[in-house]
Amino acid sequence: PAAPIIEGAVADGYRRLLAPSIERDIRRTLTEMAEAHAIQIFGTNLRSLLMQAPVRGLNVLGIDPAYRTGCKVVAVDQYGVLLDYTTIYPHEPQRRWAEAIAALGALVERHHIALIVIGNGTASRETEQLVAELIKTRGGSLQYLVVNEAGASVYSASDLAREEFPELDVSMRGAVSIARRVQDPLAELVKIDPKSIGVGQYQHDVNQKELSRALDTVVESCVNYVGVELNSASAALLKYVSGLSASVANQIMLYRLTNGAFRTREELKKVKGLGPKAFEQAAGFLRIADGEDPFDNTAVHPESYGTAREILARIGFRPEDMRSKDKLREIRRRLRSLDPSELAAALGAGEPTVRDIIAALAQPGRDPRDELPPPHFRADVLRLEDLQPGMALKGTVQNVVDFGAFVDIGVGKAGLVHISELSTEYVRHPTDVVQVGEIVDVKVLSVDPDLGRISLTMK
Template sequence: MISYIISQTQLPEVSVKNTIALLNEGGTIPFISRYRKERTGNLDEIQIGDILKYKEQFEALEKRKEAILKSLEDQAVLTEELKQKIKEAQDLITLEDLYLPFKKSRKTKAETARKIGLEPLAKIIMSQNASDIDSIAFKYVKGEVASAEEALEGARHIIAEWINERTDVRNNIRYQLERFATIATKAVKKKAEEDEAQKFRDYFDWEEALSRIPSHRLLAILRAEKEGFIKVKINIDDERALAKIEARIIRSRNACSEQIQIAIQDAYKRLLFPSLSNEALQKAKEKADEAAIDVFAKNLKQLLLGSPLGEKRVLAIDPGFRTGCKIVCLDAQGNLKHNETIYPHPPKNDAIGAMKKISSLSEAYQIEAIAIGNGTASRETEALIRKIRFKNDIQVFVVSEAGASIYSASKIARDEFPNYDVTVRGSVSIGRRLQDPLAELVKIDAKSIGVGQYQHDVDQTKLQKELDNVVENCVNAVGVNINTASTSLLSYVSGIGPKLAENIFNYRAEHGVFKSRKEIKKVPRLGDKAFEQGAAFLRIKEAKNPLDDSAVHPESYAIVEKMATDLNKKVSDLIGNKDLLEKIDLKKYVTDTVGLPTLQDILKELEKPGLDIREQAKVFTFNQNIKSITDLQKGQLLPGIVNNITNFGAFVDIGIKESGLIHVSNLSDGFVSDVNEHVGLHQQVIVKVLEVDVPRKRIQLQLQS
């Protein structure tokens, strides 16, 4: 396993060994990357995640080897040579090729031919020595074999199967597919005229190299095929492929070689190419999935680490026309204080009444900020709010509603607000997203947040796993206030999980707020291991020990106390005191288990304990004159917010229903290898309108530096 992981990651052996040991001990990625730097050689969470991925891959390979060896033993066909080859196999493809001749498959043409006694004839043909093969074939005319031609046909089926099972032949075709395969598409005429088909019309007649097709294009093509709008075909030069097989097998030019040539064509057309072209397409799909999942993961990370407004009193609005605008007032901790509905827009048009209501509620609940959902009637509602003359300085924000409806109908929302309907819950979610995006978004299945590309077309298990890792890493990077966190947020804390999160929540409800990290140990079923993994990520505000509201691990408290004693100070004197901290000689505190990386982290944390790594939320205003796609004109410069990032570009919200696309070619004057190097999710940008296609509702933009 160690050498396999090193070959895949190029990481030092000692780092890989120690990381595997920590993972086997139940360590989580956030805990290991933050608090076990000496053992891992200072690996970050991405490197540790890679070690875990290849560890699981290796274990899956070993499990499959065991299953195959047992099957071969049961069939009494396992030789020492075959056993060795299986044990040395480095990937599933090689392994399955070795197992292919022994697979118990459904009834095949070759199997039928064997049962009627044609295998000896196949062996004679393959020897390529016989000259009068028709006379030899005639000897096999008996029983179910009616003629010499039937005998030869049956023998060819057996030969075709042998050719199909040859690893060298399979690998040669794989090589050609890898190097020269193209993916070609053709429209299905009956369905091509449908409205739904039009978004795929670029692929009604398309061809390009399979090895170079971008992730988003392959996933789009496969979706179009799945929905029945196009047919997809993988192509290589068949004549060259057949010539390569013949060169490997045919040694003479006689009647036998003619039969083998027919068998090769049959093997290629019926067995080899269908199977291996599917395999090549599947490999390309896996590669596309990885790229798409990576895009989704990067977007999700940026979204979760979006700028929080912090503990401010918020009035949140879920805007609408006919059904009105749902308003909620939240206190600084996100608790619901008031809710009602106003009708400023058509058909009721009670704008004056709505403005008075918002003004009075803002005064009554001492509102500091207003959050408006970015869905239907968002722009109209924002314009209305900006007309109000508030007594205090109130900031106005437009907040993404993505996934809010999923949350409002979820069990989590019902448990939080059993006496309120989905519209109120949705408004609360909008307000809380402004206060703390991370704390609110963890309640929603990450796949429902709607960032990324073709998320429903990729491997859902891999996607879920990657997104869970992202959420866990983000939650632990920020830290969690144990006394205010929801069970959803607590469940992502290192070592905690859903059950312990529930126990923490119930303990808090019964005993009141936690006063120290030591008290966390009193939570039912929260043992030493869970405490070790999670304690440093759980923060306690205004605790007696100031370290309880920091990222310093409880196992290192003694070190900090020693530092304070050596300076004749209290621990609290060290907090935020840069001059005092600079006097500490870290080398004095190095031990066998605690090295400079950990000590440097401790010092950094003492300087700014519990510092939020996220930026503060900033107010943003769209161009008020642009209300629909028809208001756009070529050459306009507009403010916008990046609301999605894909491999082919970034989508920007410019304040109307349709988002515009900055294609990769319009992000920079030079070559763009990674969109994330030029823009970030929720980044405020200035864009230039390049093209507006009103019928197709497409807007092409260019990023302005």
């Protein structure tokens, strides 16, 4: 007779107490999985963005476009040093188009500009047309590039930017950031909070502390993988080097100002607050291009300099010979003939260490980013109305999300390559096929000018 009462109690207990608790647990688990996935995608995209190939050896004109307040224009030399700046008003309401072209032409002439970089914000499209017209009238090898300006405004209002350019207004500093992020994406983007760079998905919905921790780890990993030039790096870059903190990075800057350029890695030990442990961790990631010891421009750690000298001696060379291009070619050839396992046994060193030293000696001053393809430069404007289904184009991957990749093809709107259009084979996730900053070949599938939607394929 008590069975119905017990069944009712069980049903009520399940409905009121157990089911909601199970549902909450399942939802929490799924949310945590989704958050972890979103953070991982952001990290992958950020790594690709930071590891883009630098554009070296060119004087660059950076433009931060705007309508009413005018386009801020800066000229920087190949090292990112500010040469000149001005404001032009080619767009509404002033429409001083001819005057703007003349001003840009004068800057290009005066500072031997080879590349113009335009931010992709407000009035970017119209500014692109202005620059394309300038290139057409001038001829020559002048080209332009539209870059993602996300985070430029964050940097321009920061203490770091104020310290670097106290005489410039906020938007002019943003134009400097836009120009420099092509010359050395890593060195410039580390000055900006990674969350402001805008290459993620659902970034505001995830645990912000976890996101910050994951992104900082990515930045640190990239900085140490590439290595840092000790005599030109900013404090913002130095603080990510293994073993260095923000305060020690500032002390390095202070030492440079007081004593001039570092001549050797050993000199780091004189920096206030940089102890033996920090030196041990940081030294291998810091480079000195024209220092007293050629090994200081390699990834060889000071602890292994003795081993490196012995390896060079075995092939008949000295460290100083690495400065000569002809001798370096011969060093590379002879290093290839060495057997790392035999050498490790003879020198009493670990085989992985010997392999790393051989690789480092073959490429002093190596920057792994130089092996990547450069950005896609343009000389003319393509409009949305010009697009036709089947048209083949080159584009730059702007963002990668779970359902596909957004690709900039130079029409002011990024086109979507859906995950099903990324490859003829099965794609588990878009990041398996494309990365942010990658140059890809695409074809136009369809265009909706009213909605501004572009569908692309990579098949």
